[in-house]
Amino acid sequence: MHIPDGYLGPPTYLAAYAACAPLWAVAGRKLKATLDARRVPLLAISAAFSFLVMMFNIPLPGGSTGHAVGGVLIAIAVGPWGALLSVSIALVIQALLFGDGGITAIGANCFNMGFVMPFTGYYAYQLFARLFPSDRGKALAAGVGGWLGLNAAAITTAVMFGIQPLLHTGPDGRALYAPYPLSVAVPAMMIQHLTLFGAAEGLITGLVVHSLQRSRSAWVLQAPGKGAAG
Amino acid sequence: MKEYRALLIALAVMALLTPVGLYFPEIMKAGGVWGEWGVGEVRRMIGYAPREMGKSADAWKAPLPGYALPGQEAAPLGRRSLGYVVSALAGAAACGGGAYLAARRLSARKGKGGSR
Numbered sequence: 001m002h003i004p005d006g007y008l009g010p011p012t013y014l015a016a017y018a019a020c021a022p023l024w025a026v027a028g029r030k031l032k033a034t035l036d037a038r039r040v041p042l043l044a045i046s047a048a049f050s051f052l053v054m055m056f057n058i059p060l061p062g063g064s065t066g067h068a069v070g071g072v073l074i075a076i077a078v079g080p081w082g083a084l085l086s087v088s089i090a091l092v093i094q095a096l097l098f099g100d101g102g103i104t105a106i107g108a109n110c111f112n113m114g115f116v117m118p119f120t121g122y123y124a125y126q127l128f129a130r131l132f133p134s135d136r137g138k139a140l141a142a143g144v145g146g147w148l149g150l151n152a153a154a155i156t157t158a159v160m161f162g163i164q165p166l167l168h169t170g171p172d173g174r175a176l177y178a179p180y181p182l183s184v185a186v187p188a189m190m191i192q193h194l195t196l197f198g199a200a201e202g203l204i205t206g207l208v209v210h211s212l213q214r215s216r217s218a219w220v221l222q223a224p225g226k227g228a229a230g
Numbered sequence: 231m232k233e234y235r236a237l238l239i240a241l242a243v244m245a246l247l248t249p250v251g252l253y254f255p256e257i258m259k260a261g262g263v264w265g266e267w268g269v270g271e272v273r274r275m276i277g278y279a280p281r282e283m284g285k286s287a288d289a290w291k292a293p294l295p296g297y298a299l300p301g302q303e304a305a306p307l308g309r310r311s312l313g314y315v316v317s318a319l320a321g322a323a324a325c326g327g328g329a330y331l332a333a334r335r336l337s338a339r340k341g342k343g344g345s346r
Binding site: 001006032044053086170 | 281284323
């Protein structure tokens, strides 16, 4: 889901940067107002976790590969704005040090994986966790949130790919950037993410929440700002 | 930091296990990620290299391209998994450090003063 350089034309990647700029600013303001100093290391751990979980490539046998992102799990621990910060930092490091995701596409990738995913998944989690407030219910809600969040990000990524032939096709009919139209990009991305990659994201999110619930680290799951650390 | 010890150990274990993410796709004969092909692969799939894609695709030279040590992108799997673990440790440290500095700056401005 890391869009490389050369896949998006300037109108798309500049629009994505323009969309991210105010989001990053709001994240900074929200965290400044609410972040408990004792939770600072949790944001660092979240960024490192997101980076590492994306290294576990999962194969579709004979097909393509993908990976979980951890964005919804992180949002449950540090809130969606904290997740935007943590995942964005992981994506910037991936692009700069490892060439995973383009430099021009950092805004697009942060929008999809850092914003769309944590916010969609987090609010879905909140909704389901309110309906099923037991520990098991919350773990299940986290799993559903993870699945939904990853798929929401897959849709916005696929749309970014798919609109490129509409925006940039040469007079000879050849694509200038990402070549596949919406009718190819959306089904290709969604079939993979609705099934295997989404299931992996949901499973990881649900299982980590489940195992945190009974551990000494259970305070991670308490809503920030309720003085739960320690 | 005591309350973070278990989480930090979990991260270290994850970093050491990352080569699973290298071997597993290989064993299952899976290809690359949809939408993350090199220009050469795109040419093979659609018969030509999109003009602007060819120009900007390699604009940035990453120091550890594809989570491999420089020049070892196509090394045997065993060698590449060493580079993969090194990348995991370096990347996790960079992400953790970056997020720590950013978050500390944000939380330090609540009137507590000092550089803490």
